[in-house]
Amino acid sequence: MSTLDKPVIIGRSSSHFTRIARLFAAELHVDHSFQAVRDLLSKDPADYGGNPALRIPVLKTSRGVWFGALNASRELWRQSNPRPRVVWPEALDVPLLANMQELTLQAMATEVTLVMEKMAGAGEGTPHALKLRESLLNMMAWLEENASAALATLPPERDLSYLEVTLFCLVTHLEFRDVLPTAPYQTLNRFCQQFAKRPSASGTDFRFDT
Numbered sequence: 378m379s380t381l382d383k384p385v386i387i388g389r390s391s392s393h394f395t396r397i398a399r400l401f402a403a404e405l406h407v408d409h410s411f412q413a414v415r416d417l418l419s420k421d422p423a424d425y426g427g428n429p430a431l432r433i434p435v436l437k438t439s440r441g442v443w444f445g446a447l448n449a450s451r452e453l454w455r456q457s458n459p460r461p462r463v464v465w466p467e468a469l470d471v472p473l474l475a476n477m478q479e480l481t482l483q484a485m486a487t488e489v490t491l492v493m494e495k496m497a498g499a500g501e502g503t504p505h506a507l508k509l510r511e512s513l514l515n516m517m518a519w520l521e522e523n524a525s526a527a528l529a530t531l532p533p534e535r536d537l538s539y540l541e542v543t544l545f546c547l548v549t550h551l552e553f554r555d556v557l558p559t560a561p562y563q564t565l566n567r568f569c570q571q572f573a574k575r576p577s578a579s580g581t582d583f584r585f586d587t
Contacts, residue, residue: 381439384409387426388434390584393550395434397446400542403577405457413586461536477527481543484516488556521562545572553583
């Protein structure tokens with residue numbers, strides 16, 4: 378394997394999973410480059426950095442290739458110096474926090490399915506699509522109801538948490554992709570407004586790659 382001068386994040390600027398990795402890179406001050414995946418309907422793993430799952434993001438480093446947002450974020454943290462205090466999912470050892478993380482990621486995955494089905498021309502009124510939308514609404518209602526208590530339970534000495542990054546990426550992505558209006562979720566919007574003050578957030582705004 379050839380040695381890379383710096384890590385490469387492969388993904389889409391419009392992808393909330395990709396934004397997780399980009400936010401971590403920015404927070405950790407890890408110099409990196411970005412490579413856009415042009416066709417999300419491609420069936421060629423090479424277009425996804427070699428990921429056989431045909432998913433993004435992928436992180437290429439001198440140590441190898443890392444599939445997925447969590448793997449990429451961990452490796453970026455390992456390459457940072459100094460390493461900030463990050464709360465990873467395995468540290469969420471109480472039901473409230475663990476469920477908050479689980480439903481945030483499930484909501485992100487459900488949103489991706491809805492977007493991809495729409496891109497592929499599938500009807501939004503199919504039983505499967507209707508169930509997915511109801512599931513997403515249920516999860517967003519739960520996240521809204523429990524966000525304040527969950528975020529207050531995170532260790533106060535942290536610099537960042539994977540939960541906060543994923544939650545921010547989820548909520549801000551919903552209206553960007555016209556999947557769900559977020560105005561009813563006041564608690565989640567207040568959190569996002571606060572998190573958006575970070576330079577890493579303003580520097581990774583969603584946009585469509587051209």
